[in-house]
Amino acid sequence: MGSPSIIKSPIFNVVFMLVTMQLSKRINWDDPNSLLYARIAYYGAQVLVTILAYLLILYIKKRNDTTPLRYVPPAGPQGGAPEEVNTTNCEYDIAQVRQFIKQNGTSIIMISAMHWYFNFTQPLVMQSIVPLKNLLTHKVALIYLWGDAAEGDLKRPFKAESPFAALMGGGSSSSSETPAEDSHLKKE
Numbered sequence: 001m002g003s004p005s006i007i008k009s010p011i012f013n014v015v016f017m018l019v020t021m022q023l024s025k026r027i028n029w030d031d032p033n034s035l036l037y038a039r040i041a042y043y044g045a046q047v048l049v050t051i052l053a054y055l056l057i058l059y060i061k062k063r064n065d066t067t068p069l070r071y072v073p074p075a076g077p078q079g080g081a082p083e084e085v086n087t088t089n090c091e092y093d094i095a096q097v098r099q100f101i102k103q104n105g106t107s108i109i110m111i112s113a114m115h116w117y118f119n120f121t122q123p124l125v126m127q128s129i130v131p132l133k134n135l136l137t138h139k140v141a142l143i144y145l146w147g148d149a150a151e152g153d154l155k156r157p158f159k160a161e162s163p164f165a166a167l168m169g170g171g172s173s174s175s176s177e178t179p180a181e182d183s184h185l186k187k188e
Helices: 008-024 032-065 090-117 122-136 141-145
Strands: 069-071 085-088
Touching: 008 122, 032 085, 032 090, 032 122, 032 141, 085 090, 090 141
Parallel strands: none
Antiparallel strands: 069 085
16 A cells, blocks of 8 residues: 655655645634634644544554564663663554654643743644644554555664754664664574
């Protein structure tokens, strides 16, 4: 089946943001109905994305990919030596979706603070759509929902992406999770 390449394109992201920002400038924010509709759209979209993420977790559990996965996670901020993690693809994918849910929750808190305390209204429009797009283009969703093969950028463990990597010409940050070497698979 494969995912639509347009939604993963950086050019699409830039055009989408610019168009959404221009459209949000045309909304009459002084009208209480417009503001109410924007709030309903924003919080409704967040609930929808959270429900869809939990449904994705259920789908992952249903598929139950028990292929063993060994990797060394990146070092934490405390600087301790990371230990090798032994898990399955199913557990790893569920952990990745849960991490997405936490990031989405953080985004909800930040946008809500910007809106309710600082009276910013335009981010409500863009953030009503972006989380859904982020869920549909998440690496786990690309594998399970779109049917993309788990190879290349979708090979587990996923590389930690830097938000500025695309601008700088790179693909991922240097602090990515690295697969652990299987000593019994090596041939000397």
